[in-house]
Structure formats: C-alpha cells, structure tokens
Amino acid sequence: MNLNLPHLHLILNHVPTVGTVIALGLLATALMRKSDALARAALELFYGVALLTLPAYVTGLATAQVLKEVPEVSAEAIARHHDAAVIASFLMLFTGGLAWLALWQTRQGGRKNATMWSVLVLAALTLATMGGTASIGGEIRHPEIIVGEATTAEVGPAWLRAASIQAAVTENVWLWPGLEAVHFVGLAVLFGVIVVVNARLLGWMSAVSYAAVHRLIPWAALALGVNAISGMLFLIATPEQYADNIAFHAKLVLLLLAGANLLYLTESEEPFRVGPNQPVPAMAKMMAVSGILMWIGVMYYGRMLPFIGGAF
Amino acid sequence: MDFIQLLEQSAPMVWMREGGSLWGYPAILFAHTLGLGTVAGVSTAIGVRILGFARRIPLSSLQPLFTLVWVAFAITAVSGLILLIADASTKLASPVFYVKMLFVALAVVCVTQLKRAMMPTPGGSESGGRGWALGALFCWAAAITGGRLMAYIGPINGLG
Numbered sequence: 079m080n081l082n083l084p085h086l087h088l089i090l091n092h093v094p095t096v097g098t099v100i101a102l103g104l105l106a107t108a109l110m111r112k113s114d115a116l117a118r119a120a121l122e123l124f125y126g127v128a129l130l131t132l133p134a135y136v137t138g139l140a141t142a143q144v145l146k147e148v149p150e151v152s153a154e155a156i157a158r159h160h161d162a163a164v165i166a167s168f169l170m171l172f173t174g175g176l177a178w179l180a181l182w183q184t185r186q187g188g189r190k191n192a193t194m195w196s197v198l199v200l201a202a203l204t205l206a207t208m209g210g211t212a213s214i215g216g217e218i219r220h221p222e223i224i225v226g227e228a229t230t231a232e233v234g235p236a237w238l239r240a241a242s243i244q245a246a247v248t249e250n251v252w253l254w255p256g257l258e259a260v261h262f263v264g265l266a267v268l269f270g271v272i273v274v275v276n277a278r279l280l281g282w283m284s285a286v287s288y289a290a291v292h293r294l295i296p297w298a299a300l301a302l303g304v305n306a307i308s309g310m311l312f313l314i315a316t317p318e319q320y321a322d323n324i325a326f327h328a329k330l331v332l333l334l335l336a337g338a339n340l341l342y343l344t345e346s347e348e349p350f351r352v353g354p355n356q357p358v359p360a361m362a363k364m365m366a367v368s369g370i371l372m373w374i375g376v377m378y379y380g381r382m383l384p385f386i387g388g389a390f
Numbered sequence: 391m392d393f394i395q396l397l398e399q400s401a402p403m404v405w406m407r408e409g410g411s412l413w414g415y416p417a418i419l420f421a422h423t424l425g426l427g428t429v430a431g432v433s434t435a436i437g438v439r440i441l442g443f444a445r446r447i448p449l450s451s452l453q454p455l456f457t458l459v460w461v462a463f464a465i466t467a468v469s470g471l472i473l474l475i476a477d478a479s480t481k482l483a484s485p486v487f488y489v490k491m492l493f494v495a496l497a498v499v500c501v502t503q504l505k506r507a508m509m510p511t512p513g514g515s516e517s518g519g520r521g522w523a524l525g526a527l528f529c530w531a532a533a534i535t536g537g538r539l540m541a542y543i544g545p546i547n548g549l550g
Contacts, residue, residue, distance in 0.1 A: 255542045259535040263430070265423075266534060270431015274455060283451045293444035294435055374424060381423050385416040 083322065084144055087137035094134055094170055095212050097127035098205045105198055109191075117194060118184060121177040122341065124201060128174020129337045132306075133330055135167050138215075139313065139321035145218070154230070155218045160240050161233040162211035164314060168307070169204040175303050176200060182296060182344050186289075240314050247315040254315070261308045265377060268301035272340075272373055279349055279358050279366035288352040295344055302340070325387030329379035332372050339369035394478045403476045415476065418469050425466030426537070430530035432459050433501055437523035440504065449508045456505050463498075484544035490536030497529035 104120035107113075142160060145151045180193040214233070216223050236242055247253050271294050277283060278291045313320055320326045342365050343349065349362040358366075383389040397403065406414040436452050436459075438444070474481050481487050500522045507519030 251542075255539055259538040262423075262426075262534045262538055263531050266427045266430035266530070267434050268431070269427040270433070271435045273428060273432060273458070274435040277455070277458075282454055283447075286447050286451045290444060290446035293446065294438065297435070297438055297443070377423060377427065378420055381420045382412070382416060385412060 083137050083140035087134065087141045090130065090134040090137055091212065091215065093127055093130045094166070094208045095205070097123060097130070098170070098173075098201060098208060101127060102198070102201050102205060105194065105201070109194060109198065114184070114189065118181065118345070121181045121184075121194075121197065122345070124177035124197060125174045125181070125341060126338075128170050128177070129334050131167050131170045131174075132333070135163060135310075136313065136321060136326070136330060138163060139317040143318065143321050151218060155214070157240070158233050159211065159215040159218060161238075162207065162214050164240055164243075164310075165234045165238055166204065166207040166211045167310065169200070169207055171303070171306050171310070173197060173200045173204045175299070178299055178341075178344065179296070181341075182292075182299070185345055185350060186292065243311065243314045244316075257308045257311055261305055261312075264301045264305040264308065265380075266301075268298050268305065269373055269377065271295065271298035271301070272343075273370060275343055276366035276370050279352070279362050281358065285354050287354050287356075288349045292343075292350065295340075298340070299344075302337075319383070319387075319389040323383060323387035323389055325379045325382045325385075326389070329376055329383075332375040332379065336369065336372035336376055339365060339372055343369065394475070394482065397475050398478045406472070407476045415473075418472050418476075421469040422466055422473060425462045425469060426534060428462035429459055429466055430497075430534060432462070433497075433504075433526050433530055436504065436508075437527045440508070440519050440523040450510050452508065453505070456501070459501060480545045481540065484540055486536055486540045486543050490533055490540065493529045493533040493536060497526055497533055500526035500529055 101120050101123035104116060104123065108116035108120055138160070142156050145156060146153070176193065176197045180190065180197055183190045183193060210233075232239070275291050275294060275298070278286060278288055283291070346362075346365075348359055349365075352358050352362070379386070405411075406418065432455055436455055439447055439449070439452060474487075504519050504522040504526055507522055
C-alpha cells in the first residue's frame, strides 16, 4: 500500500472529530454514574486525541501544498479550512492539556470534579469547532455535499487566521527569534523535569517515593504545552518548512511516543506504588529509559530540521 | 586574534564547519542543545522544589542531581567552545555573545550557592536558597535567550 501524506490526512482527520465524540460521551456517562474508571478512560482518550491532532494538522499542511497545484481546487476553500483547523487544533490542545491535569489530580488522590466539568465544556466547544472544520474541509473536494451556496464567510477572529500569523512573523522581525527563545526554554524545563522524574525510576534519589517526585510532572506538562503552542505557531507561519520535511516527521512520530510515555509517568499504578527505598519494577525502568531516549530523539530531529530536512 | 583565526581555519574546524557531515557541526550543535537542556532543566526542577513545589521531596535527596548538572555543564561548555572556535571571528565580534556569557557565569554562581544553601544544617531547617533558585531560573532563561538571539543580532554567518 502506498500511503502518501494527503491519504494519511484523510485517515487521521477522523480522529479529532470521531475521537472527541466518543470521549465526550464517555466522560458525560462517567460523571452521571460517578465512575472513576470510566472518567479516566475518557480523559486518556482526550489526551490521545489531542496528540493525534498534531499529525492530522501537519498532514493537512502537506495536502494543501499538493492541492495548491491543482487548478480546479479553490484556494479560498483551503484557506478557510486551514483557518478553522488552526482554531480547532488549539482548542483540542487545551482540552487535552486539561484532561491531562484531571488525570494527574486523580492519581494524586485529589479528584477534582471542577476540572472534569471544565474538560466537558471545553470539549463540547472543541467538537463544534472541529465539526465545522471537517465540514468546510469536505467542501474542498466534495461539491455533492454543498446545499445551496458554498460557504464563503471568513472563519474566526482576524488575528487568529493563518494569513495574519504569517504576516505578523514577516512584519515583526522579533517575533520568530522570541518564539524560538521561548521554545528552547520550554525544551529545557520539559527535558530537565522528565530526567529528574525518570531518575527516580532508575534508582537515583531512592530515598524519595515516586509519589513525591510525581508532583514535579505538571512543570513538564506546562512546558510541553508552551512548546506545543509555540511549535504550532512555527508551523502556521512557515508550513513549507515542515509539511514535507522528513526530519520533522521523525520528530512528530517520536513526540507521539514520548507523549504516551508521559501518560505512563502520570497515570500508571506501577511506578506510583514505589515508596522510599523500594525497588523499581523492570517495566517502569524500561519505560524510564525509553522515555528519556524518545525526548532526546524529539530534540535531535528538531535541531536537525535544517541539516536533515533542509529547512531554513 | 591571529591565534584564534589560526584555530578557526585549522583543518578539523574547516571539516566540521564545511564538511557537510551530520557528525560535524550538527552533532556538536545537538550536544550543546542536549547539554543546556539538562543543565537548565534539572536546575529548574531543583529550583521549583526550593520555591515550594513538591515539598514531600526532602532537599537532601536532591544533592546527586547537582552532579548531573555539572556533567551536563561540562558537555555544554566543551561543545560551546568548539562552536565558538569554529566561528570565532563572527561570534567574538557579537555583543550578544558577551551578554550570554555574563548570564551563564551568573547562573553558575546561583547554582553553586543554591547547592550550598541546600546542605543539611545542624538545626535541620529547610529554608533559604529561594533567592538563588529564582536567580538560577532567570539567568539560565536569559542565557538560552541570548544564545538563540546570537543567530539574529550582530554579525551573522548563517550557522544555525
């Protein structure tokens, strides 16, 4: 099977809509039945859907580059779909981040209904926006779904449109270097906290319980959030640097795996039971080593964007 | 300056800079990134503990992390020195470079003092060091920002 990037986009674009519908239903049921297990499953799903929204977005950028060359495809329809996707993707990232927080709180024993209800409300808003994005996306190549006139209205607030963000980076020469500085500080905080938390699983600081070290993880999650946002802004500003760049694709795949690893550190029962001076199960050690290696890989391919991928 | 230029134009530096191998300039650049991420990031983890987060971690148990910080600092310094020599005439002419070095020096002072402040005292008190922690966080962030801006301010030769 030959799977190119546009084909991958057509597969991945179902995840943010269908995934959010299922997760939303699960979370609503969990809140009604007061079921912790169901709530956790829903929150995990939101987190996973938020991660997979990144490749859905990136393959969308690659698809736009391909369709740019096809004369019968309307550039305006693609721009509208892109503008909607930017808003929906940011909302999805916030939903995933909030779901992560709820999972962390649950593991710390402080289950906060307020956080879960916030996830529910934000997810409903995300679903509406994501549904709209999908619908506008469908109109690009499916005239048969258009009832009456095709949508022509511009999407979202002007400052959040891709063209405005691209113009801002061109006009304000300090914006890009500033975002890079933020992205690098974020990388340091994320990696440093990950190293410290995993160090406990590898037998350092063995006098400390894992539950105590677990309290540092929100700093890593915060830095990941900052870098997801700054990274999205890089993508929006210069999509041609990333959409078809093999180094960036490698970074993205490793980021998804590292993101799953972060969920293990946050959620799993196994490391959390490790008390002061207690041995660490082999599985937890393996996850610690692979987690550190995956984050190193994310940084490597990020730094190699100009050298392997030929960007900039 | 002549000696620096001699080094800059030496065969290993020319190969590293212009050889086009991923094991040349890109590898040193990555070592620098990985090193600075570890130094600044582990310092941050220690710093936020001092500032009152994750209080259930006893301060004394964080001492081994300083070893990691200094090992990573050595990697960052050596790779940084190579990056500097490979591009000496441009970087030494950049004012941002000296500002960055100032913040690195200040950050090292803060981390050293932080380690001292975290030593268990006879009274067993676990306070102090907050100022050094804040100083370390700020100076590392400023040093990283300075490093990034070197690619944009002053003389630039296009090396990433």
